[in-house]
Amino acid sequence: MKELVERIRQEGKNLGNGILKVDSFVNHQVDPALMNRCGQELARRFAHVGATKVLTAEISGIAPALLTALPLGLPVVYARKTKPITMPNQVYLTLAPSHTKGRMIELIISPEHLREGDRVLIIDDFLATGATILGLVRLAQTAGAVIVGIGTLIEKTFEGGRDLLATVGVPIESLAVITSMEAGQIVFAEA
């Protein structure tokens, strides 16, 4: 998606070690108009998969998932990383390694909101190692739901997430694809 690629070129910063700083429009400050167009584009690409629910992980997945779910007319569920007191004691929980935190994080979903028969479209901000998204896949499958697609704003192909997720056997779409961040550069795939 040309607009997102251009915005990353203008404002994204390569901090080294594969870390891309996009906190002026994606994950601290958010540009709602850009995020809305990204959500509409993801909704367009997944219009055919017959999803019944959009699933993401807090925190930075919430904005793109919400604005993908809105045009699709679907509810969105975000996996929590700590169990709120409003959640039942019996939950779906999995552990996933966090690339940026250097430790395992918990991903928790209430059985009230993910069920057998749900057809789940997973949306997140980044596709990097794929570990968080694979955690969401495990949670959904444990609940008896079927995964029907995986969409992200920004993919870093050099971290291998797409290969890890290939076993899920569903369409994977990313709106901006970065192939290398060597030597301070940010190199995008040809559109």
Added chain:
Amino acid sequence: MKELVERIRQEGKNLGNGILKVDSFVNHQVDPALMNRCGQELARRFAHVGATKVLTAEISGIAPALLTALPLGLPVVYARKTKPITMPNQVYLTLAPSHTKGRMIELIISPEHLREGDRVLIIDDFLATGATILGLVRLAQTAGAVIVGIGTLIEKTFEGGRDLLATVGVPIESLAVITSMEAGQIVFAEA
């Protein structure tokens, strides 16, 4: 806002101790269409205040803040509760007591995204004790910004947040106002 009140009547659960469970449409599963109408209504109520930025706190403030900022054409900033590695070392940080967590939480904003001259509209899901929102007020004022309004989806008047925030001297709007949760009831203010 009648639609939100009706939805709370239908799906909200009084868990006791003033805790309202609305995780089927507000803060675990989100109904994007309802949230969009709530955001549009908050945007309408604050159209006159001349805001330049919408400010909220992760996690459950993100959805209402994003969908209020979208029709207003403004960026939204969400205060982080842990400092991401993409944030500079010098930040604005304040502590606020968390009602639901029973401990102090950190609220952190990068000086890159909140500045002198910003006119800040604070949006959150709940107005309860007002402690989180007051933390956001302190952060914004430390950054030299001016608060121009405070809007929430659901207010629990019996927890006193509106009185605490009266010193800020700005309009406070809530879309659903709950006056009592005694004896398992959920009592709404007259519209």
